[in-house]
Amino acid sequence: MVVVDGVWKRFGNVDVVQDLSFDVRPGEVLGFLGPNGAGKTTTMRMILDIIRPDRGSIAVFGGAPGVEHQARVGYLPEERGLYRDVPVLDTLTYFGALRGLPTAEARRRATRWLEDVGLGPSMKQKAAELSRGMHQKAQVVATVLHDPDLLIVDEPFQGLDPVNAEMLKGVITAQRDRGAAVVMSTHDMADAQTLCDRILLIDKGRRLLYGRVPDIQRAFSDGAVEVRGGGIPMDPQRYRSVSEVSVANGSVRFLLHSDASAQAFFQELAELGAAVERFEVSTPTLNEIFIRTVAGDRRAEAVR
Amino acid sequence: MTGPSTEPEERRARRGRAGLRGSIGLLGIVAKRDYLRTVRRRGFVFGTLLLPLGIGFFMTLSGFVSGGGLGIGSPDGPGGPEDFVLLVANESPLDLQPAAPLTPHVQLVSREEGLRRLGAGSAEELYVLPSTYPDDPTLLRIDARAAAQPLGGLQRQGAQQHELALLIQTTLLRDAAVAPDVVQRVVAPFTAIDAQTLSGAPVAADPSIASFLLPFAFTMLFVLSIFITTGYLLQSVTEEKENRVVEIVLSSVPALPLMGGKILGLGAAGLTQVVVWVLTAAIAAPLLGDQLGELSSISISPVTLILAVAYFALGYLAYGAMFSAVGALAPGSREAQQYAGIFGFAAVVPLIFSGLFLADIESPIVTVLALIPLTTPATMLMVLTLAPEPPWLLIVASLTSLALFTIVATVASARVFRATLLLYGVRPSIGRIVGAIFARG
Numbered sequence: 001m002v003v004v005d006g007v008w009k010r011f012g013n014v015d016v017v018q019d020l021s022f023d024v025r026p027g028e029v030l031g032f033l034g035p036n037g038a039g040k041t042t043t044m045r046m047i048l049d050i051i052r053p054d055r056g057s058i059a060v061f062g063g064a065p066g067v068e069h070q071a072r073v074g075y076l077p078e079e080r081g082l083y084r085d086v087p088v089l090d091t092l093t094y095f096g097a098l099r100g101l102p103t104a105e106a107r108r109r110a111t112r113w114l115e116d117v118g119l120g121p122s123m124k125q126k127a128a129e130l131s132r133g134m135h136q137k138a139q140v141v142a143t144v145l146h147d148p149d150l151l152i153v154d155e156p157f158q159g160l161d162p163v164n165a166e167m168l169k170g171v172i173t174a175q176r177d178r179g180a181a182v183v184m185s186t187h188d189m190a191d192a193q194t195l196c197d198r199i200l201l202i203d204k205g206r207r208l209l210y211g212r213v214p215d216i217q218r219a220f221s222d223g224a225v226e227v228r229g230g231g232i233p234m235d236p237q238r239y240r241s242v243s244e245v246s247v248a249n250g251s252v253r254f255l256l257h258s259d260a261s262a263q264a265f266f267q268e269l270a271e272l273g274a275a276v277e278r279f280e281v282s283t284p285t286l287n288e289i290f291i292r293t294v295a296g297d298r299r300a301e302a303v304r
Numbered sequence: 305m306t307g308p309s310t311e312p313e314e315r316r317a318r319r320g321r322a323g324l325r326g327s328i329g330l331l332g333i334v335a336k337r338d339y340l341r342t343v344r345r346r347g348f349v350f351g352t353l354l355l356p357l358g359i360g361f362f363m364t365l366s367g368f369v370s371g372g373g374l375g376i377g378s379p380d381g382p383g384g385p386e387d388f389v390l391l392v393a394n395e396s397p398l399d400l401q402p403a404a405p406l407t408p409h410v411q412l413v414s415r416e417e418g419l420r421r422l423g424a425g426s427a428e429e430l431y432v433l434p435s436t437y438p439d440d441p442t443l444l445r446i447d448a449r450a451a452a453q454p455l456g457g458l459q460r461q462g463a464q465q466h467e468l469a470l471l472i473q474t475t476l477l478r479d480a481a482v483a484p485d486v487v488q489r490v491v492a493p494f495t496a497i498d499a500q501t502l503s504g505a506p507v508a509a510d511p512s513i514a515s516f517l518l519p520f521a522f523t524m525l526f527v528l529s530i531f532i533t534t535g536y537l538l539q540s541v542t543e544e545k546e547n548r549v550v551e552i553v554l555s556s557v558p559a560l561p562l563m564g565g566k567i568l569g570l571g572a573a574g575l576t577q578v579v580v581w582v583l584t585a586a587i588a589a590p591l592l593g594d595q596l597g598e599l600s601s602i603s604i605s606p607v608t609l610i611l612a613v614a615y616f617a618l619g620y621l622a623y624g625a626m627f628s629a630v631g632a633l634a635p636g637s638r639e640a641q642q643y644a645g646i647f648g649f650a651a652v653v654p655l656i657f658s659g660l661f662l663a664d665i666e667s668p669i670v671t672v673l674a675l676i677p678l679t680t681p682a683t684m685l686m687v688l689t690l691a692p693e694p695p696w697l698l699i700v701a702s703l704t705s706l707a708l709f710t711i712v713a714t715v716a717s718a719r720v721f722r723a724t725l726l727l728y729g730v731r732p733s734i735g736r737i738v739g740a741i742f743a744r745g
Contacts, residue, residue, distance in 0.1 A: 012735075012736070045726075048555045049558065050551070050554050050555060050722075050726070051722075066558075067326040067327050067330065067557075067558050067561075068326050070326070070330075070555070070556050070557070073555070075551075075552060075555040075556075077548075077551040077552060077555070079548045079551055079726075080548055080549075080551070080552060081547040081548030081549050082547065082549065083543070083544075083547055083549055084547055086341070091549075094333075094337055095552060095553075095556070097333050097337075098330060098333060098334075098553065098556035098557055099556055142552065
C-alpha cells in the first residue's frame with residue numbers, strides 16, 4: 001500500500017531522513033518509533049505529499065503520492081486543532097468534503113460519528129466552546145470520517161486522557177481490522193507493543209530496526225529464563241546449560257549457554273528436584289529494545 | 305512515484321489529468337467555503353453595509369440641513385444658496401435698477417420697510433447704501449440677530465454681497481453711458497476657454513471635478529479592494545496556522561490549489577463588498593445629483609473599462625499570492641500584518657505621485673511606475689482615466705510585465721506557502737525562503 005524506497009530529505013545542512021526504506025501493508029499497524037527529531041513526522045509528511053523527498057521514491061497505492069489519492073488517506077497530525085469559531089459539525093463536513101465526500105454525505109457521516117463518540121449534543125457548538133477532550137474526539141472523527149484505506153497517525157495518544165486514549169485505540173484497531181493500513185508514530189512503547197504488528201525504529205533519519213514485534217523481541221532476547229518456585233539450586237555449577245544465576249523481582253534468572261535450549265534446561269530443573277511454579281523465557285520489552293538500540297547507535301556514532 | 309520513476313508515460317499522463325481535475329475540485333471547495341464563511345461574518349456584514357448606511361445618513365442629514373437654509377454649492381454664486389432675499393435700502397444718489405438675470409434676489413425697500421421686515425422675521429439682513437455713497441464706499445448692513453452667524457448665514461451673506469456688487473457695478477457702468485453689451489462683458493468677461501496645442505489641435509476638454517476624481521476613485525477602489533482582501537487572506541491563513549488546522553488541510557489539498565482557493569474565495573468576498581459599495585454609489589448618485597454636481601454624470605469608455613478590469617484582476621492575483629505567502633511565513637497574525645504593510649505600501653505609491661499624474665501624464669516617473677509590477681495596477685488605472693488617448697505602447701508593456709510578474713509571484717508564493725506554512729511560531733530565515741522559491745519538484 002505504501003512503499004518507501006531509499007528516501008533522503010535534507011533541511012538546511014541536516015539530513016533529516018537518510019536512505020530510508022520500508023513498506024506498509026493492508027490490515028496492519030506499522031509502529032513508527034524513534035526519539036524526538038528522528039525524522040518520523042518528516043517521513044509521514046512525505047508520504048502525504050505535504051513535502052517532497054530530495055532523493056528516492058515513495059509509492060502510495062501504486063503511484064506517486066498526490067491529490068488523486070487524498071480521498072483514500074486519513075491523517076491525524078501531531079499538531080492538530082479545529083476552527084475555533086466554527087461549529088464542529090461544519091468543520092468536519094468541510095474536512096470530509098476535502099477528502100472527496102459529497103457535502104451531504106460528509107455531513108451525514110460526521111453527524112453519525114459525532115453521535116457515536118458522544119458528541120451528538122455538542123455538534124452545533126463552536127470548537128472554542130468545547131472541552132479539550134471533546135476536541136480530541138472530533139479530531140479523531142475528522143481522520144476516519146471518509147473510511148480511509150491508509151491511516152497515518154502522528155503521536156495519536158499525546159495529550160489524551162485515558163478514556164479518549166482507549167477510544168482512539170479502538171478506532172485504530174477497527175480500521176486495521178477492516179483492512180486499512182495504519183502508520184502510527186508514538187513514543188509510548190507499551191502502546192506500540194500492544195497495537196503494532198510491525199515496527200520501524202529510526203534515529204537521525206536512519207533505519208535502526210524494522211520487522212515484526214515478536215521477531216525483534218526474539219532477536220534481542222539474551223536467552224535468559226526466569227523461574228519461580230521452591231528448591232531451586234542457585235549454584236550455576238550444578239547445571240549443564242547455565243552460565244550465570246541471579247535473583248530479580250522474586251524470580252531466579254538463569255542465563256543459558258548459547259548452545260543450550262530452554263526445554264533441556266527445564267528437564268535439568270526437574271531432575272534436580274525443583275518445584276517449578278512459573279517458567280518463562282525472558283524477552284526484552286520494546287522499551288528496553290528502544291533504549292538499547294538508540295543508545296547503542298549513538299555510542300557507535302560517538303566511537304566513529 | 306516521486307523521484308526516478310518507471311511509470312509508463314500514458315499512465316502518468318492519465319494520473320496527471322486526474323490530479324488536475326482533483327486540484328480544481330479542491331480549489332473550488334476551499335474557495336466556496338472561505339467565501340461563505342467570510343460573507344457570513346458579522347464584521348463583513350457590518351463593513352459592507354457601512355457605506356450604504358453612511359450615504360443614507362448623509363442624504364438624510366443633507367436634506368434636513370438644506371431645509372434649514374444650508375445648501376452645498378451653486379452654479380450661480382460663490383458657493384452661496386440660491387434661495388435668499390437681498391433687501392436693499394437705497395439712500396444714495398444712484399438709480400439702482402435690479403435686473404432678473406444678474407440680480408434676481410434684490411428687493412429695493414425703504415429703510416423703515418426693511419427694518420419692519422427684519423423685525424417680522426421675513427429677512428435676516430438689510431443693506432443700506434447711505435447718502436454719502438459712492439463718495440464714501442462704506443455700506444451699512446443691519447442684522448436681525450445679534451449672535452454670530454452660523455455657517456448657512458455666512459454663505460447667504462457671501463451670495464448677497466456678490467449680487468449687491470453686481471447691482472452697483474451695472475448701475476455705475478450704465479450711468480457712465482457704457483453700452484449694455486459691454487456692461488455684460490464687464491460683469492461676465494468670459495464663459496468658456498477653447499484650448500489648443502502648439503500644432504493647433506484641440507486640447508481635451510477643460511479639467512472638471514469628475515476628470516480629477518475619476519482616476520482617484522478607480523485607484524482608491526483598487527487599493528481598497530487590495531487592503532480589504534488582504535485582511536481576509538491574512539486572517540484566514542494565520543487563523544489556520546494558529547488553530548493548528550493547517551496540517552490537516554494541507555494533507556488533503558496541495559499548496560497551490562489551497563492558496564488559489566483562498567485567493568479566489570476571499571477575493572470574491574472582497575469584490576462582493578466593493579460591488580455593493582459601487583452599486584450603492586450608482587443608485588445614490590442620481591439622488592445626490594445636486595450635491596455631487598458633475599460626478600453624477602461620469603461615463604467611462606468600454607475600452608478603458610476592459611483594460612481597468614484586466615489591471616485590476618492581474619494586480620489582485622499578484623498581491624493575493626504574495627499576501628498568502630506572507631500569511632504562511634509569518635509566525636503570528638500581528639507579524640503577518642506588519643509584513644503585509646510593506647507590500648501594501650507599494651500599492652499606494654502611485655497615489656503619492658498623483659499631483660505629477662495631473663500635471664504631466666507623460667512624465668518618465670509615470671512610465672517607470674507603470675512598468676514596476678507592484679505599482680502597475682494603481683498607476684495604469686490613473687493613466688487610463690487621465691490620458692486623452694489610450695497610450696497603447698505603455699499599456700502593452702505594462703500588461704506584459706504585470707502578467708509575467710503575476711505568474712512568477714504566484715509560483716514563488718506557492719512554494720513559500722508550502723515550505724513555511726507548517727512552521728509554527730518560527731520565523732523562517734531569508735535563506736530558507738529563498739531556498740523554497742528556487743526549490744525543484
